[in-house]
Amino acid sequence: MEKQKLTPMLEQYLRFKEENPGCLLFFRMGDFFELFFEDAQTVARAVQITLTSRNPKDDNPIPMCGVPHHAVEPYLTQLLDKGYRIAICDQIEDPKEAKGLVKRAVTRVLTPGTVVEDSNLKSKENNYLGVMFWDSDRNAGGVAWVDFSTGQWSGLHSRREPELWQWIVKIGPRELLLPQGRKVPPQYAELEAQVTGVPPASYFDPAMAARRIAEVQGTASLDSLDLGDKPELVRACGALLTYLEHTQKCPLTHLGEFRPLNLGKHLLLDEVTERNLEIFRRLDGRPGKGTLWRVLDRTMTPMGGRLLEARLRQPWRDIVPIEKTQDCVVFLHDRDQLRADLRQALDGVHDLERLSTRVVLGRATPRDFVALRQSLPMLPKVRALLAGLDLDTAPDVKRLLLKWDDMEDLAGLLESSFVDSPPPLITDGGLFRKGFDPRLDELIELNEHGEDKLRTLHQQELDASSIPKLKLGYNKVFGYYFEVSKAYKGQVPDHFIRRQTLVGSERYITPALKEMEERIISASDERKALEHSLFLTLREQVASARSRFLFMADAVAALDYWQGLAEAARINEWHRPELHDGLDIDIEAGRHPVVEDAMGRATYIPNDLRMDRDKRILLITGPNMAGKSTVLRQVAIFVIMAQIGSFVPARRARLGLADRVFSRVGASDNLAQGHSTFMVEMTETARILRQATQRSLVILDEIGRGTSTYDGLSLAWAVVEELATRARGGIRTLFATHYHELTGLEGKIEGLRNLNIAVKEWKGDIVFLRRLVPGPADRSYGIEVAKLAGVPKPVVDRAREILANLEEKSQDTRSRGAVERASQKLLPGFALVPPCPQETCGDAACPAPGAPVPEHPVITRLTALDVDGMTPIEALMLLNQWKGMIKQ
Structure with missing residues (x-):
């Protein structure tokens, strides 16, 4: 249909559609939001609603669908989850007062990263909008992110582009802004964010960015925000603010103070380590049971849950805040009744951060105010539970109480204002209690008791006159009236x-009756209008207390965080770890918290583990399913738990602080990125070797299993040697492997010790003892594990025959003198050709019996090699060259 044939309303629709490209346009028409043309077809298909047409009898009917305005939220949620952007085009004038076409405007653009409604959010998780900017000319960049629903925002400046991408994956924004033309690198394709391209010139302009930041933060200098020397981060922040202004159509006054991330204050966990340790999601990508988050989370409020998430993503590195948190956890851990009472009180506190955000943005519903009213009376109850106690052993709790705000004035205001069950929309009326406003009380009385008022007036006229059978009536033409029979011959008043x-x-009518009629007929509309005005005034009063709400949200979050850790420690019988600035790790009767949660404590076998200068690298062997990976993860999780202030599942633990935890556990193909299992494994290993420091903790599981035996063994050996010599004495490492040849390194590499997971053979089967004991495992028990897994008996029996033959041949080979001499120096597979056993061979190239064996070129190069001066990549390249030389 040609545009000139469209109605003015459809022309208005298309104009807004053109102004908001890439958005589904929800167009308010009366009590419905309508969509037309392609948008109608898209939405009808996406959320399963009926598709109709505007003019079904026309040759070119216009597709149309719609939803009631009061029930639109569930449909918006579904569309946002599917990745759509939505422009809300609302009526900005009363249709009753409109002359011609009702004025409309796009009042907001909904995107996954900017929603504030609870229906689109997870209460205990942040909902981030992120932006990444990289300046290739300056070789520097910045990442900024904001949770628009709480007003918290931060960022990171770096001269390493991979580090910025790693943090984006770690933060997990729901929506990511990139300059148009930029794409997410293939190696970070697991990022689940919706990517939105924005014009570089208007969004990343440095001068505009600096001006916007200064305006929003109310500062004249970016130095006060630690942004003065971070121009790339400034441009990222500017793009973030520009996007929010364009989509939210409102001032950004609710944003808090921008605080750049200080990596020096936190234990760093990259996205690979978070995934491998299953902190927030299992290895299959699903949240919930089977994660550390699930075991630890005993918080009662959304704010406390989000604080726990933040701590787990960024544990502390300094001992002072950790020990302060531990003191608070101990205080609550030792007082069961106090903790139970606190949990009950905190359970009544709703999300003060997000509720107050919606109030400030003008998007709070009456039910949001009721949630605030229900929450505020809990604050004095919480304070009363702690008042009078000796808090000297928990100074942070004491400091919190000194600044505690009961917010009783706002609690009283909200208590006197809203009814218990207000309607969802402010335009529906029926919001306020009687007694809140005298004028409103009159209108409520008229609206709810108008007929009683008329009957009273009727009775007054009957009493004042002598007219018998004076009737009160009503019709649509004349309204209310008094009817007098013609049989009455007297004088009417x-x-x-x-x-x-x-x-x-x-x-007849009377002035009093006419006035009463007008008041009754208009009372409903007047009541709604007055209630709307009172609501706006009340909203401004509550919005002005935003800073108080945020302070108490932080206070409640901290208290909830402490009691949650205490509750988890009490339920699971965990103990307070001792932290120190050294590098030693000493764990007595340690348990993996997540595995124990899944299988029950009664069946879990605890283990001891010690790492010190003489045991800096622990090489752990044992069969599959014996529990090597569990032990590795357990130590890393202990460090993370301890450095967020939590107790740990051990009888006793003494832990040296770590600056980073690295984990390379398992690997799988990433064919979409063109990466094999081995490539993924080596990429993760390379990152560890390049970034680990003396204070780091590294856990490695099965390095080199993705390639041939000799290649894998060579790489594993080289990695162990590199870790043993790095950082002036080696890096704390737990290394699980099936390469039993590596166990021979004990005594040859300083600080390396063998451990194994004990098993016992019983009548041809093996029993996993789950105990970590000194020394290497005697063999892999792979066939026995295959039998336990249900591999058919003929296959198992045949495998045993083949294994016996291979071991016999291997023994024959090892008995040769030349191979024995070479094996003392080299890895398996580097042995030279032994002397010819035939006395009369005749081949000039064949060494004669008894003749000295010439030294292999690899041995010559290895002897002259400067190991300390090599990088990991150079070592890998050299190994590849040697492999070619040996094949020749």
């Missing part, structure tokens, strides 16, 4: 005004 003459009666 002077204030009676004749309006209609009938065959048997006369109908």
Whole structure:
């Protein structure tokens, strides 16, 4: 259909659609939001609603669908989850007062990263909008992110582009802004964010960015925000603010103070380590049971849950805040009744951060205010539970109480204002209690008791006059009236005004009756208008207390965080770890918290583990399913738990602080990125070797299993040697492997010790003892594990025959003198050709019996090699060259 044939309303629709490209346009028409053309077809298909047409009898009917305005939220949620952007085009004038076409405007653009409604959010998780900017000319960049629903925002400046991408994956924004033309690198394709391209010139302009930041933060200098020397981060922040202004159509006054991330204050966990340790999601990508988050989370409020998430993503590195948190956890851990009472009180506190955000943005519903009213009375109850206690052992709790704000003034205001169950929309009326406003009380009385008022007026006229059978009536033409039969011959009162003459009666009105009629008819509309005005005034009063709400949200979050850790420690019988600035790790009767949660404590076998200068690298061997990976993860999780202030599942633990935890556990193909299992494994290993420091903790599981035996063994050996010599004495490492050849490194590499997971053979089967004991495992028990897994008996028996033959041949080979001499120096597979056993061979190239064996070129190069001066990549390249030389 040509545009000139469209109605003015559809022309208005298309104009807004053109102004908001890439958005589904929800167009308010009366009590419905309507969509037309392609948008209608898209939405009808996406959320399963009926598709109709605007003019079904026309040759070119216009597709149309719609939803009631009061029930639109569930549909918006579904569309946002599917990745759509939505422009809300609302009526900005009363249709009753409109002259011609009702004025409309796009009041907001909904995107996954900017929603504030609870239906689109997870209460205990942040909902981030992120932006990444990289300046290739300056070789520097910045990442900024904001949770628009709480107003918290931060960022990171770096001269390493991979580090910025790693943090984006770690933060997990729901929506990511990139300059148009930029794409997410293939190696970070697991990022689940919706990517939105924005114009670089208007969004990343440095001068505009600096001006916007200064305006929003109310500062004249970016130095006060630690942004003065971070121009790339400034441009990222500017793009973030520009996007929010364009989509939210409102001032960004609710944003808090921008605080750049200080990596020096936190234990760093990259996205690979978070995934491998299953902190927030299992290895299959699903949240919930089977994660550390699930075991630790005993918080009662959304704010406390989000604080726990933040701590787990960024544990502390300094001992002072950790020990302060531990003191608070101990205080609550030792007082079961106090903790139970606190949990009950905190359970009544709703999301003060997000509720107050919606109030400030003007998007709070009456039910949001009721949630605030229910929450605020809990604050004095929480304070009363702690008041009078000796808090000297928990100074942070004491400091919190000194600044505690009961917010009783706002609690009283909200208590006196809203009814218990207000309607969802402010335009529906019925929001406020009687007694809140005298004028409103009159309107409520008229609206709810208008007929009683009329009957009272009727009775007053009957009593004041002598007119028998004076009736009160109503019709649509004349409204309310008094009817007097013509049988009455007396004089009607002077204030009676004749309006209609009938065959048997006369109908009159009175000034009082007319006034009452007008008040009754208009009372409903007046009540709604007055309640709307009162609501806006009340909203401004509550919005002005935003800073108080945020302070108490932080206070409640901290208290909830402490009691949650205490509750988890009490339920699971965990103990307070001792932290120190050294590098030693000493764990007595340690348990993996997540595995124990899944299988039960009664069946879990605890283990001891010690790492010190003489045991800096622990090489752990044992069969599959014995529990090597569990032990590795357990130590890393202990460090993370301890450095967020939590107790740990051990009888006793003494832990040296770590600056980073690295984990390379398992690997799988990433074919979409063109990466094999081995490539993924080596990429993760390379990152560890390049970034680990003396204070780091590294856990490695099965390095080199993705390639041939000799290649894998060579790489594993080289990695162990590199870790043993790095950082002036080696890096704390737990290394699980099936390469039993590596166990021979004990005594040859300083600080390396062998451990194994004990097993016991019983009548041809193996029993996993789950105990970590000194020394290497005697063999892999792979066939026995295959039998336990249900591999058919003929296959198992045949495998045993093949294994016996291979071991016999291997023994014959090892008995040769030349191979024995070479094996003392080299890895398996580097042995030289032994002397010819035949006395009369005749081949000039064949060494004669008894003749000295020439030294292999690899041995010559290895002897002269400067290991300390090599990088990991150079070592890998050299190994590849040697492999070619040996094949030749």
